[in-house]
Amino acid sequence: MSIFGSITTSPLISSKFQFRSRVVVAGSYQRYLRNTILRHCASVSTMLDSSSSADLPDFEVFEGEPELPLYTRRPSAGCSTVLVGRQQRKFRYSVEKSLAGPGITLTVYGDSKISNELPSFMAGDRVAGVVQISVNNGEDIRAVHISLRGRVLTGRTSDAVCTFLDLQETLWTEGSGSLEANVHSTNESDYIWPYSLVLPKDVAISQVDGEKEQVFPLPHTFTEPGVPARVQYELEVFLKQTKWKRNRRIATEIGCFQSNPNRIRSGYIPSTSSFQCAEADGVTRWKALDFDLTGIISQFHSRTVHFFCTLSLKDPLCYTRGSYIPLLLKIRSQDKQALELISSPDAAIVQLNRRINYKDVQMCGGKSSRWSSVVETVGAVTWKSHEGTLLEEPVLAEYSSTIIGKVKLKRDLAPSSVIANMAIEYFISVHPFSSPSFQPKDNKSGSLLSQMVQITTDLSSLSEYE
Template sequence: MYDSPPPLYGVSSDDSDTGLPGYSQAVSLDAIKFDSSASFTHNLVFKGRSSNSCASLTLYGDGSFSKEFPTYLEGSTLRGLVKVNLEKPESISMVVVSIRGEIVSGRSKHAFFESSETLWFHPAKSSRKLQGEHTWPFAMNIPQQVKLTVGPNDSLRPESARLPHDCLEMRVLAGVEYQAAVRFYRPSPLKTDYRIIAPFGYIPVIRPHPPSYHRQIAYKENVEIPNPAVDPQGWCTLPPVWIAGFSRQAVKATCTLSLALPLSYTRGSVIPLYLTLQSEDIKALEALSSPNTIVCRLRRTIRYLSAEDFRETNYCHGKLGKFQHDHFELATWWLPSTQAWEKETFKRSLCGEIVLPRDLKPTTFVGQFRLEYSVVLLSFASNGLESSGSNTNQNILLTHPVQIATAFAPGPLPRSYAPEL
């Protein structure tokens, strides 16, 4: 993750002259102007003798991001308005608005930050009750960093964390939730306080470092990005893995996967890949190099360590409680262009991409909650092929961690080179 974002450079004006689509600046956080807001109002009817007494909480989110609920970009101020209309006098001692971020797992919730502001309080010497119409606007800063205390009780330690993206989905192990609330305190302990609770979203600005010089030139000039042999500084090449067995024959082949550097990719763009296959068996090599046989995906891992997990887990050895894997987008593969690809007898190379959805949640680390991503190469989808590597977990041949970001790197925007289907 990176600090405050530098300005985003424009994309080449030659985009319309090629078949290589550049990603629109509408995807980027940098190119969006916050000259409009979206309002979301939650109402409350006071219980009692008068059905006309009511209150409301309105939040004003960034108009470009707010859909189901108000959403705020890192560095934004949460603005809102509390209204109350009391037809008859009501015993209220104080009106407080608060914002809160929580890690949610099942029915348990753990707050990692909370801030509050008193909008109104009853004068100490006054016996008058609150009545009539009242309006209280408010503005609250959303912190970019939070200080946490993590670890088991016998070895607690302080830790700073970037405020995470909201992430609350059904059927997931844990997630991150934000809420704004207004509370009408009542002086009598026998009476329940009135509350209005409203969800909101938050987007941290996570920006990758720029890609290699040669890849930036390729993006700018609308040409195919250079492969690892031409641009070794622009790729992370993983150790080769052996693939054995084809049509019940003792055949050996090696597979080498490369991921474009840096290993941080903006949602709404792509993860560029490059795959090299080598074998002295031409028939096996042709089968392996068919784009339909290569199974490479983006995998999301959610990890959460609850208080109970601390008692059951050897925390000192780095184990992190419960986890959940989800496989996302499948990579698309194609042969390099005829200008850049020469068919070698015992070697085949393919270009690939994993398309990242625009609403993909970014990589997150906060307290005992982790949302991580990796690129995994699975067993080839061809009959009679087996991997000879030691990693047999879910037929994974290769895996490597990557970061998902929310903003583009400085320089020309990334492009998709996958052929149209």
């Protein structure tokens, strides 16, 4: 049974995605999972445009205080982060009561700071809400369960699914007491149960049977067009009925965001003097990466020229989405004319590349070693200034030129992540310089230099996390 629905938007987020919330009966779970194509939010500080999709159950979104009381933090070192003092947003998904079975309403309280079309949470948060069952005959109900699963999907078959998170809670069974103890206060034909599931900050996965488990940070929700691999979190209510009745389910995706313990934000464009001071006083603020470039200059007269280059990135190599990566490129050569040509901001090509590695079938089974990669450019340097100086060497004079720039990081970039059979990695790459009068000697199309960097999420400006 399908009921159309739509959801309001929030002015907090600006990228686009689509999602489906499904109602299925027993035996159809694999079918709807295979047919699902999701696009998830990768940013909490941009706004998502409203989108609607057919074949959705009814749902509503409410701003304001939840019906449930707020949770308090347990006084233990390893306790979860709960939505204390943070505004919550109520999401409600439902399937109507019919001859096929009871109606089910799933209510989820997401963090309003990061929730738009999906209820969303940080790693370590509690996923809490209410399950309400509207029955024709309470005697038909045998059990009510709720589960939260996290999966990496790298294909269309069940073998391409790796479940890294499986949280379950039994809300009621025949053996747990009378169903009437959970009757709704205003409607005797409705029954209600609160639920609470804690998202861990880390998960342990055994990649091959019999081998020691590896611990991974809970991955960020990830789905993008053109990338077969995705990370999906699904909250599901399962209603078990008598053997004469078909079991019923209602499910929806939720968003999960990594918590960034590193509060360092890149937002500082250096000057050459500050760079030199950092070298002089011994303070490590930059990571220097050296590479050489050899080519033929055709201007005035053809000749082979050698360049000695240093790319400096602000250290540590960890940058926040929505900010930028400051960098300096210093080029040295004994040929002044060649240096002037090659040190033009239009000639130096520095890019931010993303590589997504994924295994075609379930890594947890350890039956396949086939890996695939999707590599794309997600940012390019913008050079801000240029200056040249003459350096005196004991034997010969050497000229140098330094250009300063930055790589803007989009707010909707998926953060760096590694989980079981999928990895999202970012690299700063320097490519052969482009100039009409210069031809690289090796004429290589690959990069001259590649340095891995970490892209993270920082929500400190949006909400207070302990």
